[in-house]
Amino acid sequence: MDQSGVRVRVEVRPAGVGVGVVAIGGELDHDGVGLLEEAVGSLREQDVHRLLLDLSELTFMDSSGVNAFLRAQRGSRAGGGWVRLANPQPSVLRVIELVGLGEAIPLYPTVGDALAA
Template sequence: MSETERAHGPELLTVVHTATDGITVLTAVGEIDHTSTSPLAEALKVHVPGSAPRVVVDLRHVTFMDSSGINVFLAARRDLLEAGGWLRLAGAQDSVMRTLQIVGVDAVLPCYPSLREAIAP
């Protein structure tokens, strides 16, 4: 692969974990597609001993998402609900939010305009 091809290829996805007030915050950066869902899927396997796992995924820095990302979020939602917890999405850019709305995920998963609103009680 040439350097030019690499410069224009998909942006790798990274996921950073933080915690605030007992809520796991996952900040995703890059593109969520069929080639990059592994870091997100692994990060969403949250286990909090002795309490229900509460997770917010900060999507402010996600520039693209396809149905692979939607599948990861729906599977994580199912697993977190079974464990007595919840999943929320925050700060999705317009293009990502549009994908969530077209498929109807925003009716199943709470989507908040900002991280601050998503972690509020």
């Protein structure tokens, strides 16, 4: 995949047995969704279906990001897991609220809160 023009960073880290944290930073739009989907796919290959998306460094997200989150949730549920969102920046929280994403995917103020839930 050609990564020119991509302004998003995606980092995967373990958070306990069967749980993966995907930290997303920068701007998540059509050009960067592939990186997020690759990260989610790599966790699924390891049989990790409980995903925490850490949004603390994400400064922008458009509908492509919203749809990627929903696809991640569908895939996780199909594997018996879940997706949770944590610590969004105000600009990203506004998008989440406008589209009602928080009603579809649980939203937590911190990563710790999301992991403890």
